[in-house]
Amino acid sequence: MATPILKLKNICKSFGPIDVLNDISLDICPGEVLCLLGDNGAGKSTLIKTLSGVYRPNSGTMEMEGQPVEFTGPRDASTRGIATVHQFGGTFPLMSIGRSFFVGVEPTKGWGPFKIFDRQKANAVAIKAIQDFGITRIDDGDRLVGGLSGGERQSLAIARAVHFGAKVLILDEPTAALGVKQATHVLRIVNEAKRRGLAVVFITHQVMHAMAVGDHFAVLIRGAIAADFRKGEKTREEITDLMAGGETMAELEAQIDGYIATHDGHAPQLSGAAG
Amino acid sequence: MNSKTASQPIAMVQTPITSPAASFSVGGLFRRPEAGAFLGLFGVFVFFLVFGSLEFLKPAGAASWLNVAANLGIVAFPIGLLMIAGELDISIGSMIPAGSMTVAIISGYYGLPIWIGIAASLGLGVFVGLVNGFLVVRTNVPSLIVTLGTLFAVAGLVLGLSVLLTGTTSVALKAPELAKFFFGQFVANTFQVIIFWWLALTALYIYVIHYSPYGNWIFAMGGDRVSARNAGIPTAKLTIALFVLSSTSAAFVGMCQAILFNSAQVSAGMSFIFNSIISVVVGGVLLTGGFGSIVGIFFGTITFAVVNQGIYFTSFDRNWSSLIIGVMLLLAVLMNNTFRSMALSYSPKKK
Ligand SMILES: Nc1ncnc2c1ncn2[C@@H]1O[C@H](COP(=O)(O)OP(=O)(O)OP(=O)(O)O)[C@@H](O)[C@H]1O
Numbered sequence: 001m002a003t004p005i006l007k008l009k010n011i012c013k014s015f016g017p018i019d020v021l022n023d024i025s026l027d028i029c030p031g032e033v034l035c036l037l038g039d040n041g042a043g044k045s046t047l048i049k050t051l052s053g054v055y056r057p058n059s060g061t062m063e064m065e066g067q068p069v070e071f072t073g074p075r076d077a078s079t080r081g082i083a084t085v086h087q088f089g090g091t092f093p094l095m096s097i098g099r100s101f102f103v104g105v106e107p108t109k110g111w112g113p114f115k116i117f118d119r120q121k122a123n124a125v126a127i128k129a130i131q132d133f134g135i136t137r138i139d140d141g142d143r144l145v146g147g148l149s150g151g152e153r154q155s156l157a158i159a160r161a162v163h164f165g166a167k168v169l170i171l172d173e174p175t176a177a178l179g180v181k182q183a184t185h186v187l188r189i190v191n192e193a194k195r196r197g198l199a200v201v202f203i204t205h206q207v208m209h210a211m212a213v214g215d216h217f218a219v220l221i222r223g224a225i226a227a228d229f230r231k232g233e234k235t236r237e238e239i240t241d242l243m244a245g246g247e248t249m250a251e252l253e254a255q256i257d258g259y260i261a262t263h264d265g266h267a268p269q270l271s272g273a274a275g
Numbered sequence: 276m277n278s279k280t281a282s283q284p285i286a287m288v289q290t291p292i293t294s295p296a297a298s299f300s301v302g303g304l305f306r307r308p309e310a311g312a313f314l315g316l317f318g319v320f321v322f323f324l325v326f327g328s329l330e331f332l333k334p335a336g337a338a339s340w341l342n343v344a345a346n347l348g349i350v351a352f353p354i355g356l357l358m359i360a361g362e363l364d365i366s367i368g369s370m371i372p373a374g375s376m377t378v379a380i381i382s383g384y385y386g387l388p389i390w391i392g393i394a395a396s397l398g399l400g401v402f403v404g405l406v407n408g409f410l411v412v413r414t415n416v417p418s419l420i421v422t423l424g425t426l427f428a429v430a431g432l433v434l435g436l437s438v439l440l441t442g443t444t445s446v447a448l449k450a451p452e453l454a455k456f457f458f459g460q461f462v463a464n465t466f467q468v469i470i471f472w473w474l475a476l477t478a479l480y481i482y483v484i485h486y487s488p489y490g491n492w493i494f495a496m497g498g499d500r501v502s503a504r505n506a507g508i509p510t511a512k513l514t515i516a517l518f519v520l521s522s523t524s525a526a527f528v529g530m531c532q533a534i535l536f537n538s539a540q541v542s543a544g545m546s547f548i549f550n551s552i553i554s555v556v557v558g559g560v561l562l563t564g565g566f567g568s569i570v571g572i573f574f575g576t577i578t579f580a581v582v583n584q585g586i587y588f589t590s591f592d593r594n595w596s597s598l599i600i601g602v603m604l605l606l607a608v609l610m611n612n613t614f615r616s617m618a619l620s621y622s623p624k625k626k
């Protein structure tokens with residue numbers, strides 16, 4: 001619908017002999033949430049690291065607002081308006097909310113060489129930014145970030161990205177470690193960011209979370225896009241099957257049932273590294 | 276459809292920007308990094324007033340611990356900043372004698388002007404700091420190991436060179452009046468002039484760390500280096516600058532000591548390594564970085580100096596002072612942990 005803000009064309013990325021991303025083409029549009037789905041190791045994190053300038057693709061091109069771009073590093077991407085929020089928010093646990101909000105762009109008052117950090121302004125702006133996202137419980141900018149809950153920290157990091165003019169917001173499993181209520185908070189904030197016209201790329205393993213906010217879904221299987229569809233085009237079961245790497249959930253359940261039947265009712269023991 | 280949703284009135288409350296009510300409270304004081312150091316200092320003062328005598332607050336007594344605190348404090352500040360930034364520098368232990376030997380050999384043994392000796396001494400500090408900083412930033416070797424290497428390298432270099440050049444490990448230095456005035460006089464016959472340097476530096480550090488925007492960078496770097504770099508903070512340059520600061524501060528202290536005592540010895544600084552770390556930790560700096568304050572380090576240094584010197588004002592044998600320092604360190608760390616978790620769990624009253 002809308003014109004894409006970020007356009008990937010035939011992106012390939014390999015680490016030495018290992019091909020991780022294979023011919024990825026995707027459109028990321030403002031005011032939409034793109035859900036990146038896929039099993040463990042499918043290449044989701046690698047894809048967003050390519051988007052945010054951490055990795056350079058081996059081949060393929062990226063266009064931002066119609067212009068071809070090549071990011072020289074994460075800073076380059078973030079100054080162009082691509083903000084990435086990692087799982088724990090990338091915040092500083094022992095800093096105050098106001099100070100951590102403005103790391104690197106501290107507001108000052110005074111003049112000449114006697115500029116001092118404007119704590120009141122920093123606190124007020126940070127609190128307003130996060131309260132405008134509906135988290136009204138946070139009202140003291142001197143609180144330490146480490147004292148916030150996981151969901152509040154995610155929200156703070158998202159509010160910070162939006163405040164500093166992000167156009168594309170990339171969230172790598174923001175709800176992974178959160179309980180139901182906290183996850184709902186984060187999903188609400190994702191919706192609010194979308195409503196403000198940001199393009200959001202959202203990675204999750206939970207179908208419910210994806211369906212709650214997603215407008216556009218891309219499923220990665222072994223580094224390639226296995227499905228690319230819009231909201232309402234597939235049912236929850238179909239999405240779940242795709243996320244499990246193409247095997248149908250029914251097949252998996254049949255396998256487990258078969259296993260239990262042949263092992264006197266004991267569930268299979270997961271050994272080694274799971275997930 | 277898109278334009279319709281975008282033009283909807285904002286559902287969220289648009290809160291006006293308000294500044295939090297003037298935030299002075301007793302609870303607030305306890306959540307500050309220096310809370311433990313302040314209580315510790317208070318406890319130590321009471322201890323020595325009870326078991327010692329008032330002598331130790333009178334000028335002659337105060338000078339004894341102020342002199343120790345000033346020499347230690349000038350090194351403790353940059354050590355504390357490095358710790359806040361997540362690094363350690365133990366090479367200061369050999370930078371102090373290196374600083375004093377440099378000025379003594381150049382201006383005492385060879386008789387060159389004192390300013391050349393002072394410049395060479397501080398220049399050596401800058402050089403060793405650059406070496407430490409670059410090694411830490413370029414390799415991923417922990418700074419404890421890097422500076423352990425330079426600690427021994429510099430100590431060996433100073434010993435080898437001084438024996439080679441002067442044939443001895445102790446060199447006399449007769450500094451001219453002006454240099455004495457600035458770096459090595461006894462004010463009122465008891466107070467080392469370095470006390471004034473220390474107080475001036477305290478004010479400067481408080482400004483830079485807690486009021487200028489740069490202090491924020493150091494805390495951010497110690498809290499999460501990768502995020503700090505992504506937020507645009509030049510973490511590599513800042514790390515190197517902090518290492519230069521600590522080596523140069525150590526060389527400065529060594530240089531002042533040589534001018535004050537009219538001589539320099541090869542081995543006179545190793546105790547500073549532990550003493551500065553103790554002062555910094557007692558002062559509420561978190562060993563793993565990201566938390567601390569200049570005022571805390573200031574109090575921590577005085578606390579250490581008072582314990583170190585206060586024993587002379589009591590009837591106890593001086594051998595007990597290490598025991599007191601050890602116990603004090605443990606108490607301070609436990610107290611600081613408590614205060615830090617208070618600060619973390621603090622949230623304003625629920626409405
Ligand atoms: N730096 C690297 N060097 C070599 N291989 C890598 C590197 N980074 C990722 N890989 C490989 O690329 C594949 C995809 O990894 P990626 O982290 O992108 O998966 P993911 O979809 O994010 O998985 P998860 O859901 O578990 O987070 C994995 O097989 C991984 O081993």
Ligand SMILES: [Mg+2]
Pocket residue numbers: 044045046
């Ligand atoms: Mg991943």
